[in-house]
Amino acid sequence: RKEVEQDPGPFNVPEGATVAFNCTYSNSASQSFFWYRQDCRKEPKLLMSVYSSGNEDGRFTAQLNRASQYISLLIRDSKLSDSATYLCVVPTGGGNKLTFGTGTQLKVEL
Amino acid sequence: GAVVSQHPSWVICKSGTSVKIECRSLDFQATTMFWYRQFPKQSLMLMATSNEGSKATYEQGVEKDKFLINHASLTLSTLTVTSAHPEDSSFYICSATGEAGGSNQPQHFGDGTRLSIL
Numbered sequence: 001r002k003e004v005e006q007d008p009g010p011f012n013v014p015e016g017a018t019v020a021f022n023c024t025y026s027n028s029a030s031q032s033f034f035w036y037r038q039d040c041r042k043e044p045k046l047l048m049s050v051y052s053s054g055n056e057d058g059r060f061t062a063q064l065n066r067a068s069q070y071i072s073l074l075i076r077d078s079k080l081s082d083s084a085t086y087l088c089v090v091p092t093g094g095g096n097k098l099t100f101g102t103g104t105q106l107k108v109e110l
Numbered sequence: 111g112a113v114v115s116q117h118p119s120w121v122i123c124k125s126g127t128s129v130k131i132e133c134r135s136l137d138f139q140a141t142t143m144f145w146y147r148q149f150p151k152q153s154l155m156l157m158a159t160s161n162e163g164s165k166a167t168y169e170q171g172v173e174k175d176k177f178l179i180n181h182a183s184l185t186l187s188t189l190t191v192t193s194a195h196p197e198d199s200s201f202y203i204c205s206a207t208g209e210a211g212g213s214n215q216p217q218h219f220g221d222g223t224r225l226s227i228l
Contacts, residue, residue: 034216041201041224042221042222043116043203043219043220043221043222044154044203044219045219046216046217046218049216087153087154097144097156097159098144098156098217099156100153100154100155101153102152102153103153
């Protein structure tokens with residue numbers, strides 16, 4: 001299993017739709033997880049941190065399933081501005097190194 | 111939120127040139143800075159971890175003599191790509207954290223530097 005694995009997409013959804021991405025990780029000892037958003041040709045920006053079972057911030061909900069070693073990101077009421085690549089990020093190496101998934105591309109359409 | 115500034119944002123230069131990229135933490139002291147590289151349609155790949163006042167730790171396959179990293183202060187790290195060649199063309203991004211060894215600490219990214227070697 002890869003350290004961090006994501007479905008690359010693209011996910012094409014209409015505006016207002018609810019969409020969910022999954023991410024699996026291989027290191028069962030990982031304690032914290034992050035979702036970053038990366039727009040085309042830009043740097044990643046932190047979207048959410050996940051330290052326990054989940055986290056919610058407005059239209060965004062992240063859930064963690066330690067038994068199955070996956071993290072999900074749910075976006076409700078999608079907006080055109082949500083179009084981006086969503087990166088699942090897991091600390092590795094016992095310190096503060098991060099391993100990035102390849103990202104899931106979301107395209108929200110009219 | 112924490113701000114990390116990276117400069118320059120875009121570099122185009124001839125093969126054989128050395129290019130220096132700066133990464134600054136503007137509103138916090140960055141004990142650890144990271145340098146990543148991202149090729150088109152690929153994920154960020156960590157190149158090296160830099161702690162203030164000590165030598166950088168390079169990831170496997172990254173040539174330390176080609177990618178020189180200096181982290182002389184708590185707010186500045188530099189990456190110098192020496193004798194750059196076209197295959198070094200990529201998007202280079204730095205990030206910083208304010209707490210050493212804290213795996214719960216998210217990293218804050220600079221704007222990235224797009225390097226094109228002709």
